[in-house]
Amino acid sequence: MIIDIGFIGYFLLLLGLMNCLFLLTPKFVSGLNLSNNILLSASKLHFPILFISFICLIVTFVGEDYSLDYVSKNSNSNLPLIYKISAAWAGHEGSMLLWCVVSSFWMFLASKYSNDLPKSLRTNFLTIMGILNLGFLLFVVATSNPFARNLSVPIDGGDLNPLLQDFGLIVHPPMLYMGYVGLSVVFSFAVACCFEKEFKKEWAQWLRPWVLASWSFLTLGISLGSWWAYYELGWGGWWFWDPVENASFMPWLMSTALIHSVIASGEKGMFKSWTILLSIFTFSLSLLGTFLVRSGILISVHSFASDPSRGIFILLMLAMLIGGGLAAYTMNSKKFVDDNDVNIYSKEGFFLLNNILLVTATFTILLGTMYPLVLDILGLEKISVGVPYYNAVFIPLMIPLILLVGYVPMLLSRISKNKQILQLLIIFLVSLVLSLLFSINSILYIVGFFSAVWIIINIFFDLFLYTKNSVRLKSRMGMYFAHFGLAIFILGASVSENTKVEKELVLSLGETTTIGSFDYKLNKLEEEKSVNYDAVIASVLVSKNNSIVAEIKPEKRLYHSSESAMTEAGIFARLDRDLYVSLGNMIDDNKWSLRIYDKPFIRFIWIGTIFMIIGSILSIRYRKKTNE
Amino acid sequence: MNKNTFIFTVIFGLMCLFLFMGLYNDPKKIESPLIGKQFPKFKLNDLYLDITLDNTSFIKKKTIINVWASWCLECEREHSYLIGLSGNKEFDLVGINYKDQGDDARGWLGMRGNPYRIIISDQSGDLALDLGVYGVPETYIIDENQTILFKHIGPINNTIIENDMMPILVENK
Amino acid sequence: MKKITLFLFLLLSLNIYASDADSQYKELIEELRCMVCQNQNLAESEAPLAVDMKQKIREMLESGKSKNEIKQFLSDRYSSYILYEPPINKQNLILWIAPFIFIIILSFMLLRRYIK
Numbered sequence: 001m002i003i004d005i006g007f008i009g010y011f012l013l014l015l016g017l018m019n020c021l022f023l024l025t026p027k028f029v030s031g032l033n034l035s036n037n038i039l040l041s042a043s044k045l046h047f048p049i050l051f052i053s054f055i056c057l058i059v060t061f062v063g064e065d066y067s068l069d070y071v072s073k074n075s076n077s078n079l080p081l082i083y084k085i086s087a088a089w090a091g092h093e094g095s096m097l098l099w100c101v102v103s104s105f106w107m108f109l110a111s112k113y114s115n116d117l118p119k120s121l122r123t124n125f126l127t128i129m130g131i132l133n134l135g136f137l138l139f140v141v142a143t144s145n146p147f148a149r150n151l152s153v154p155i156d157g158g159d160l161n162p163l164l165q166d167f168g169l170i171v172h173p174p175m176l177y178m179g180y181v182g183l184s185v186v187f188s189f190a191v192a193c194c195f196e197k198e199f200k201k202e203w204a205q206w207l208r209p210w211v212l213a214s215w216s217f218l219t220l221g222i223s224l225g226s227w228w229a230y231y232e233l234g235w236g237g238w239w240f241w242d243p244v245e246n247a248s249f250m251p252w253l254m255s256t257a258l259i260h261s262v263i264a265s266g267e268k269g270m271f272k273s274w275t276i277l278l279s280i281f282t283f284s285l286s287l288l289g290t291f292l293v294r295s296g297i298l299i300s301v302h303s304f305a306s307d308p309s310r311g312i313f314i315l316l317m318l319a320m321l322i323g324g325g326l327a328a329y330t331m332n333s334k335k336f337v338d339d340n341d342v343n344i345y346s347k348e349g350f351f352l353l354n355n356i357l358l359v360t361a362t363f364t365i366l367l368g369t370m371y372p373l374v375l376d377i378l379g380l381e382k383i384s385v386g387v388p389y390y391n392a393v394f395i396p397l398m399i400p401l402i403l404l405v406g407y408v409p410m411l412l413s414r415i416s417k418n419k420q421i422l423q424l425l426i427i428f429l430v431s432l433v434l435s436l437l438f439s440i441n442s443i444l445y446i447v448g449f450f451s452a453v454w455i456i457i458n459i460f461f462d463l464f465l466y467t468k469n470s471v472r473l474k475s476r477m478g479m480y481f482a483h484f485g486l487a488i489f490i491l492g493a494s495v496s497e498n499t500k501v502e503k504e505l506v507l508s509l510g511e512t513t514t515i516g517s518f519d520y521k522l523n524k525l526e527e528e529k530s531v532n533y534d535a536v537i538a539s540v541l542v543s544k545n546n547s548i549v550a551e552i553k554p555e556k557r558l559y560h561s562s563e564s565a566m567t568e569a570g571i572f573a574r575l576d577r578d579l580y581v582s583l584g585n586m587i588d589d590n591k592w593s594l595r596i597y598d599k600p601f602i603r604f605i606w607i608g609t610i611f612m613i614i615g616s617i618l619s620i621r622y623r624k625k626t627n628e
Numbered sequence: 629m630n631k632n633t634f635i636f637t638v639i640f641g642l643m644c645l646f647l648f649m650g651l652y653n654d655p656k657k658i659e660s661p662l663i664g665k666q667f668p669k670f671k672l673n674d675l676y677l678d679i680t681l682d683n684t685s686f687i688k689k690k691t692i693i694n695v696w697a698s699w700c701l702e703c704e705r706e707h708s709y710l711i712g713l714s715g716n717k718e719f720d721l722v723g724i725n726y727k728d729q730g731d732d733a734r735g736w737l738g739m740r741g742n743p744y745r746i747i748i749s750d751q752s753g754d755l756a757l758d759l760g761v762y763g764v765p766e767t768y769i770i771d772e773n774q775t776i777l778f779k780h781i782g783p784i785n786n787t788i789i790e791n792d793m794m795p796i797l798v799e800n801k
Numbered sequence: 802m803k804k805i806t807l808f809l810f811l812l813l814s815l816n817i818y819a820s821d822a823d824s825q826y827k828e829l830i831e832e833l834r835c836m837v838c839q840n841q842n843l844a845e846s847e848a849p850l851a852v853d854m855k856q857k858i859r860e861m862l863e864s865g866k867s868k869n870e871i872k873q874f875l876s877d878r879y880s881s882y883i884l885y886e887p888p889i890n891k892q893n894l895i896l897w898i899a900p901f902i903f904i905i906i907l908s909f910m911l912l913r914r915y916i917k
Contacts, residue, residue, distance in 0.1 A: 235845040242840050271915065295651055311651040319644045326640065330633045341917040352911055360904040370646070371887075371896045377649045380892050382658050384834050386842070386885025393900050502827075584847055593847075658836075661880040727849075753853050760878035762836040762850050 006068050009056030010147035013097075016049045016104075017141060020134035027127045036123060040111055043126050046133060047108035050101045057097060057146055058088045067153045070094060070146040076157035076561055078532040079165075086170040087160045092294065092310075093146035095173055099290075100136045102177045103184060107133055110185050110210075117206065118196075125192035132184050135317045143310045159561035162533070168228030176221030176248060180286040182214030183251060186258070187283030187325060190276045194328040197335040199272040204265035207279075209620045211262055215255045216616040222248050223609035234567030234582040236502070236597045238605060241390045246369045247289030250362050254282040257358035259616075260351040269339030270348050273329075274355070276336065280329055284322040285362070291318055292369070347412065350404055357401045364393045395444070402451040402490070405483050409462035412476065427457050441498060448494025455487035478619030485611025492604025501598040509590035516598040518579065519543045523551075525590065533557040533566075538592065540581050542572065549579075554594075556583045578602050660760055660779040667693075667774040668758035675725050675733055675747035685746060686774060690797050691720040693768040694744070695756060697728045698736035700764040706783035707740050713789070714743035719769075719797050723747040726756050726764050769796050822862050829858055829868055832885050833875065842885060 023042035026035065057070075061084045066072040074094070075087040089098040107129045114122050140146075163169070189207055193199045225245070230238040239245065258278045264270040295311030342348045368385040376382050406427075410420055435449035459480050463473075503515050507522040514520075524539035535557045542550045554570035569582040577600040584593030671682045694710060696703040714721050723744035725733045730749065750756055759768070762781070769778040778796050780788060827844070833854070835846035843851050843858075854875070861871050875883050887893045 233845075235841075237845065240840065274911070274915075291647065295647075308651045312648070315644065315647055315651070318647075323640065326636070330636070338915075342915045344912075344916050349916070352915055356904065356908050356911055360900060360907060363903050364900045367896060367899055370643075371893075373650050373653075374646055375892065377646055377653055381661075381880060382882045383887045383893060384882050384885050385887055385896070386832070386834070388832055388886030389896075392886075393897075397900075397904075658880060658882050661877060757853065757857060758878060760880075762879070 005056045005059045005063065006065055006147050006149075009053045009060065010145070012049050012053035012056065013137065013141055013145075013147065016046060016053065016100075016137055017134070019046050019049060020130055020137060023130040024127060024134070027123065036119070039123060039126055039130075043107050043111040043130060046130075047101075047104040050097075050104045050137075054088070054097055054101045057094060058085055060147075061085060061088050064157070066155075066157050067150055068146070069148045069150045072150055072154050072157040074158065074160050076159055076532075078560065079160060080531060082170070083160055083165050086164075089173055090160055090164045090169075091146075093140070093144040093148075095177075096136075096140050096144045096294075097146050098174060099177050099181060100133070100140055102174070103133050103136050103181045106181055106185050110188075114206075117203070121192055121196050121203070124195050125189050128188035128191050129184065132188065132321065135321070139310075139313050139317065143313050159532075159559065162557070162559040162564055162566045163232065165532075166228065166232055168224055168232065172221060172224040172228055175217050175224060179214050179216075179218030179221050180248075180251065180290065182210065182217055183255060183283040183286050185210045186214065186255075186279045187321075190279035191325045191328050193276055194325075194332045197332050199265065199276055199336055201266055201269045201339070204262055204269075204272075204275065205267075208259075208262050208266055211255060211258050211279075212616045212620045215252070215259055216613045216620075218248065218252045218255065219609055219613050219616070222252060223606055227606055230602075231569050231571055232567075234569050235595065236569070236580050236582070236599065238602070241368075241385075241387055243369050244293050246365050247292050250365050250369075251282055251286040251289060253358050253362045253365070254278065254285055257355045257362075258282055260354050264342075264348045264351050268348060270342055271352070271355075272338055273333045273336035277329060277333070278355070278359075280322070280325040284318075284325070285366075287314075287318045287321065291315060345411075347408075350408060350411065353404060354401060357397050361394055361397045364397070365390070368393075391444070395447070399447065399451070402455065402486075405486065406454040406458040408479070408483070409458050409466075409476075413462055413466040415466070423461070427454065427461060431457055445494055445498035448490055448498070452487040452491035452494070455483055455490075459484055459487075474622060478615045478617075478622055480615070481618055482612045482615025485608045485613075485615055487608070488604050488611055489608025492601050492606075492608055495601035496599045496605070499600050500602075503596050504584070504593065505596070506587055506591060506593050508588075513596075515596050517544060518549065518598065520581070520596055522592070522594070525592070530557075532561065533559045535568075536583070536586075538570075538581075538583055538594075540570065540594075540596075542579055552579060552581045554581045554583045556586075573603060575603055576600060660776075662760055662776050663779060665776055667768075667770050667776055668755065670748070670750075670755045670758070672755060673749045675723075675730060675749040681746060681748050683774060685748075686722065686770070687720055688772045689720045690718070690772065690777075691722055691770050692793070692797070693722050693724060693770065695724045695726050695759070695761050695764050695766040695768075697726045697764050698732040699728065700726075702783045703765045704740075706765055706767075706785065707743075709784050709786065709789060710743040711741050720745055724755060724759075725749050725751075726761065727751060727753045767793075769793060825868055826859060826862055829862075829871060830855055833858075833872075834883050834885055836879055836883060 019042050023039055023046070026039045060068055060071050061075050062081065064071070064075070064077055064084075070091060070093045074091045075084050079087065087094070089095045107126070110129055111126055114125065117125070186207060189203075189210070193203060222245075225248070226238045229240070230236060258275065261271045261275045261278055265272055265275045291311070291314045294314060295308075342352060344352070368389055372383050372385055407424065410423065415423070431450050431453040434453050435446050438449055440446075463480070501516040503513075505513060507513060507520075509522055509525060512519055512521040519542070521541045521543070522538060523541045526537045526539070528535045528537055535555045537553050537555045540552045540554070541548055542552060550572040552570035552572050555568035557566045557568060558564075559566065567582050569580055571581075572579040577598065580595075580597040580599060582595045584595060586592055667683065667686075669683055671680055673679070674681050692713065710721070721744050723746070725747050728749075728751065730751075733747075733749070748755065753761075759766075765783055767778075767780045767784050768776055770776050778793065780792065784793070830843040833843045835841045835843050835848055835851040835854075837848050837850050838846050841851075843855055858871055861874070866874075872884060876888070881888055887896060889897055
């Protein structure tokens, strides 16, 4: 007899549900005097149960078990093995199961590393995490069961959306989910603190690495998503202010604010109630993001699933969790008393300004995302909110923030005020002159270039002149890396956006064209048959001053099972510029429309995010060492 | 419950309500700004005859205007409904042939029957642009004074004809 | 002071960069939505309707129409849904001013509470 893996997977899901209920008994079933050990072991056990269930799902994909509806819709026998595996989380059902697995993993960690917390806080904290896990799992079992059976078993499956047959999209969702769901730890802890009516310094310090870790994953996830869009969608954009991107960007901005305020709470016992509120809001925004993406109520490039019953379920959960969290907060917010007052001219004062700007920026994006929807529901004229709006509203908010970021090193080094003013003025003028020298084609460019230079000079100025003390250096390294990453990102974004050369044109075989400082020749057109698609591969020779620099091979693929055409851009990437070619449509037998882009410094966008993540990891490590 | 809590509760509740209503909202439906406006001025050739058609070619009746093309697969689906509408004396039926080759269009109609009284041949798509057409097929209704009363995007069917079009076509008669 | 200097520079630079027809065309097609696509602008899209519209925009620019006239022309026909920059009118007032109101209220609340 063949073992039915799909059944085992489903059984484990149900077992997970039971486990969650079991986890909640010590808190909610009074009179039995149940031991807290139930809570601790159940919260650890949840992860292995769901993980194995998820492995079962992968096994059904690899084993081509088309009796499962989800498998038959998202995979077929011609798919390469790696995509069969990744198809397990490419569709709605599987990705929601992945969400649950990730959530159970965070609960596992939370349970493992919370020994030092007071007992009642820990109990409440883990119980809330248990409730969240129960909710997510219930959602999967009730509305999105990946192990549901087909009524009749098809001979072969459908297809994995060709857009998703790509490395970027294999790793993007798990990373993003790690970030989203990591924030549930922060949320649960904050709500648990509300029940304790206290938010002690040590607790804030305990919370800090969790915020940083979630933030790092979010950054990585968003960055991967943007990189994927850049090379896969075929028009060279890396950020569209698309509702789905906004859904991930809002919790990112909010958690960036939280990273700062939680430091103040941890070191000086300040902003207690504000940090708690931010924690609740941050996770609420990740839930809202999930709702917006999963319910299909927004038109967007990435929206895959839509089904009102699922939407209602998520909405209900959203309302209960956020409503519950906020209720717990409002009932107890008066009890949080700060240990110290804040001086505006101090690190904490800067954090406050930082928080005001970042929260406003988040609000702006929320408004831009929700406003068209609200108008539509009210029956008013439908509008689009896109790049021009966000440029107009978001960038002005970022300018003061960046001025602050640049100022921070000097503030921390406690140089006398007179000296500071002089030095700041010098750095300001140097940055300004530099940016005017390099960037003279638009205001946005000057502002962007200036911002990057301003931050970088300030950091290095401080590194060379003042921060020689190694303890001090260590304590700031994370911050410097992250802020430097921000500067690199801004540099990449503003240089590439403002000096890019973009051309759409038609080339015949053998024809040469000059774009920017390079010559492009359509050298060859080849046809290639792969297992699950046919491709036309063009070879474009790039030369400068008659010497060949690169051969770029953009592809146009036609996938067999879905009959959909996909563009695979060809990119010649160097540190200082990308040459980007994508195939458009065939005009004639040997004549194709092409998009050729020359994008200087675009790599810096993603390099910047890597620096940010390194900074965040350094901060986590540093905090750990001082605790030991 | 203090004032702030109250305000936040209201905002929170409203947001949930909007999200809920959003679930039952079709994000793809866009109201045309041309409803209630005059049908745009045009001067284009007839698909069959060598004559020029313009706004005076409409007769003083309510008129259904259907934008179609021989290359459009969805047009196939609605064609029998248009044939069904074509016998009616109450209103007129005019076609706009959108970005098509004359021969293809005539051949396509030859196979399936011609429901239209006249067909405006819009090869460049200029009239369609003035009408805000963004996908064939599209169906419009104008009144005796050439005011646009109704627009539907996508193929029509019995439900749309009965529920949406007929009330406009035969009102006040 | 710093901000004022920056602002002055911004104002100065505003006048230097007048845009020519080609850059106007590029700006326009990036600010207009492809009506048949899922959230793409005209520049990104190769849908037939988008190609037609780009052609039309080019013709209109060549015949001396201004950016705003073209936007008006298209939104009269396709509704302001086609504009990625929502027009500032009664209906969209909240969208444009709410960020300012929000930052004022938030600053007031936080600064009053924490800065002694």
